[in-house]
Amino acid sequence: MTALTTAPTPPRVGPPEKRRRRVGFSQRLSRWDVKVSPYLYVSPFFIIFAITGLFPLLYTGWVSMHKWTLIGGDAGYTGFDNFTAIFQQGEFWLSLRNTFMIFLLSSVPQVIIAIVLAAILNQNIRAKTFWRMGVLIPYIVAPVAVGLIFGQLFADQYGVINTALSAIGLPKIGWHSNTFASWTAIATMVNFRWIGYNTLIFLAAMQAVPADLYEAAVIDGAGRMRQFFSITLPQIRSTIIFVVITSTIGGLQIFDEPRTFDTYGTGGPSHQWETTTMYLWNLGWGPQQNLGRAAAVAWLLFVVIVIFALINYFVSSRISTSDARRGTSKQSRGRRGSTDRKGATR
Amino acid sequence: MSSVPMTAQTAGKGAARAAARRRGHGGFGSNRRPKWLTYVILALVVVLSIAPLYYTLLLGSSDQQTISKHVIPQWLPDASIFDRFSDVINTDSFNFTKALTNSIIISVVTAFSVVLFSTLAGFAFAKLRFKGRRGLLVFVIATTAVPTQLGVIPLWIIVTDLGWQNKIQAVIIPALVSAFGVFWMTQYLESALPYELIEAARVDGASMIRTFWSVALPAARPAAAMLALFTFIQQWTNFFWPSIVLSQDNATLPVVVKLLQGSFHTDYSLVMAGVFLTTVPLIIVFILAGRQLVAGIMQGAVKG
Numbered sequence: 001m002t003a004l005t006t007a008p009t010p011p012r013v014g015p016p017e018k019r020r021r022r023v024g025f026s027q028r029l030s031r032w033d034v035k036v037s038p039y040l041y042v043s044p045f046f047i048i049f050a051i052t053g054l055f056p057l058l059y060t061g062w063v064s065m066h067k068w069t070l071i072g073g074d075a076g077y078t079g080f081d082n083f084t085a086i087f088q089q090g091e092f093w094l095s096l097r098n099t100f101m102i103f104l105l106s107s108v109p110q111v112i113i114a115i116v117l118a119a120i121l122n123q124n125i126r127a128k129t130f131w132r133m134g135v136l137i138p139y140i141v142a143p144v145a146v147g148l149i150f151g152q153l154f155a156d157q158y159g160v161i162n163t164a165l166s167a168i169g170l171p172k173i174g175w176h177s178n179t180f181a182s183w184t185a186i187a188t189m190v191n192f193r194w195i196g197y198n199t200l201i202f203l204a205a206m207q208a209v210p211a212d213l214y215e216a217a218v219i220d221g222a223g224r225m226r227q228f229f230s231i232t233l234p235q236i237r238s239t240i241i242f243v244v245i246t247s248t249i250g251g252l253q254i255f256d257e258p259r260t261f262d263t264y265g266t267g268g269p270s271h272q273w274e275t276t277t278m279y280l281w282n283l284g285w286g287p288q289q290n291l292g293r294a295a296a297v298a299w300l301l302f303v304v305i306v307i308f309a310l311i312n313y314f315v316s317s318r319i320s321t322s323d324a325r326r327g328t329s330k331q332s333r334g335r336r337g338s339t340d341r342k343g344a345t346r
Numbered sequence: 347m348s349s350v351p352m353t354a355q356t357a358g359k360g361a362a363r364a365a366a367r368r369r370g371h372g373g374f375g376s377n378r379r380p381k382w383l384t385y386v387i388l389a390l391v392v393v394l395s396i397a398p399l400y401y402t403l404l405l406g407s408s409d410q411q412t413i414s415k416h417v418i419p420q421w422l423p424d425a426s427i428f429d430r431f432s433d434v435i436n437t438d439s440f441n442f443t444k445a446l447t448n449s450i451i452i453s454v455v456t457a458f459s460v461v462l463f464s465t466l467a468g469f470a471f472a473k474l475r476f477k478g479r480r481g482l483l484v485f486v487i488a489t490t491a492v493p494t495q496l497g498v499i500p501l502w503i504i505v506t507d508l509g510w511q512n513k514i515q516a517v518i519i520p521a522l523v524s525a526f527g528v529f530w531m532t533q534y535l536e537s538a539l540p541y542e543l544i545e546a547a548r549v550d551g552a553s554m555i556r557t558f559w560s561v562a563l564p565a566a567r568p569a570a571a572m573l574a575l576f577t578f579i580q581q582w583t584n585f586f587w588p589s590i591v592l593s594q595d596n597a598t599l600p601v602v603v604k605l606l607q608g609s610f611h612t613d614y615s616l617v618m619a620g621v622f623l624t625t626v627p628l629i630i631v632f633i634l635a636g637r638q639l640v641a642g643i644m645q646g647a648v649k650g
Binding site for chain 1: 385467470475520525644
């Protein structure tokens with residue numbers, strides 16, 4: 001019984017001698033129940049994940065070392081041939097560049113706009129729930145649908161955006177022909193769907209900032225801008241790191257939006273918005289039907305994502321520690337305040 | 347809790363009064379109602395959030411000739427969109443009804459199984475003591491960051507070997523569990539389920555599974571509902587893997603959206619009506635459970 005839970009000191013149940021007398025089949029069964037149950041409960045996750053998540057990821061490495069076609073299957077070990085072949089493809093490097101640029105154009109404005117919106121929502125506004133739900137609406141539109149709708153909004157000839165541009169006397173932009181413009185259009189779709197979601201995450205983080213930090217700042221004569229930059233931003237830094245890393249992992253795999261940006265779905269006439277996941281798809285399930293090479297791309301993309309996530313993690317945590325050192329005195333004051341508050345509510 | 351007395355304690359009476367006075371001039375902790383500009387900005391954001399969906403309604407209520415002449419064919423949608431809906435539903439290019447049924451089956455089944463398995467594992471991780479608990483939990487957290495989407499090639503090979511191409515179990519089975527779900531339920535149960543309740547059930551002679559069923563599961567209900575909601579939406583909007591294994595006669599709604607583009611690209615009013623139609627079920631979910639969705643995201647942010 002004492003080994004039942006993870007509680008630091010589990011309460012003893014009943015006097016020990018009484019328990020000893022009952023040692024029998026049911027007692028042994030109960031011990032067995034306590035010992036085995038935890039493993040039984042976590043096993044569905046680990047078994048299914050091992051088969052559908054971990055094994056495929058490792059097996060991708062195996063396939064990437066083989067000549068392997070969609071119809072013909074495994075045609076023998078080729079070592080790193082698939083990798084060297086891909087490194088020589090200009091299309092691969094183009095796809096990496098496109099993925100990276102779309103990621104940059106979506107994640108940076110996304111985080112900034114979401115933080116600003118969260119600060120606006122963090123005021124004492126009327127109809128809070130209404131506004132929070134309002135910013136979340138885009139989240140329920142599937143990325144493929146977003147791609148189609150924005151493909152139309154950004155249409156080169158009859159699109160709403162180009163029409164609006166020429167109405168105010170600006171030249172039309174070739175959203176589907178100009179490389180940078182196509183990245184911007186696709187990044188806009190990503191931003192559309194995720195800004196509201198991230199706004200709510202930042203809003204939650206801002207509400208967790210102890211109010212007395214702001215009070216102290218007001219006493220020190222800090223204005224609203226100063227409060228935002230010196231208290232709000234440093235206090236929600238761990239949330240910013242979280243959002244940046246999740247958007248790195250998701251953003252570098254982008255597929256749905258660029259695939260539906262035009263009717264063909266191959267990333268534009270000269271691959272200007274073909275992302276790496278689209279390239280993977282084209283290699284495997286497009287005309288080449290080369291699963292071996294597609295697997296090599298998958299493995300390379302995996303490595304790229306891990307490297308980026310780590311870089312982002314180290315850069316953002318470094319910024320946060322150097323900042324913490326600067327604001328030590330204020331922070332410790334805030335912590336003391338928050339424990340006081342806990343005591344008061346009890 | 348009034349903050350004035352505490353400020354008075356820590357910084358003196360004058361400071362407290364000054365702070366209270368200055369709070370009247372704004373600041374983020376202020377209780378004062380913000381000015382009209384705040385509402386104008388928020389209204390603009392909400393309009394921009396709705397506009398793309400509204401635009402699909404406008405294009406769907408029009409026809410190709412009008413669309414090619416006027417970017418905004420009309421300002422209000424009309425009943426003619428229902429003709430487009432029925433055209434999309436009755437087309438020969440894909441089986442819409444089948445896709446709708448598939449999307450419902452996939453989303454409901456995966457939501458149910460993710461919640462069940464995550465709660466089971468979360469209960470064990472949060473409240474039970476066993477060897478390797480910490481290590482396994484770290485493994486779960488690490489896997490939430492692994493892009494499993496990149497395992498599509500072996501998944502495809504396995505599915506082909508099993509003869510599951512174009513069958514929905516090929517989509518359902520890889521989605522039965524979620525590392526995020528396990529992490530989420532572990533976090534929730536850690537704080538929401540008191541040890542005393544578990545001990546009490548055990549003293550009363552309940553077996554482990556009985557304890558889970560009648561103590562842990564009821565305690566987990568709010569977090570479980572949110573997890574179900576998120577899994578449902580995620581599967582409903584999932585495109586990459588379904589578009590690889592499923593084809594037009596047995597698709598899901600996102601796959602249908604892509605097919606719309608290929609089959610009707612000469613008539614964009616049909617395409618847009620179809621896009622709206624595939625979003626309707628989630629609009630209904632949002633109207634019914636949008637509040638919980640907001641709460642779920644905000645709760646996850648603080649804990650995650």
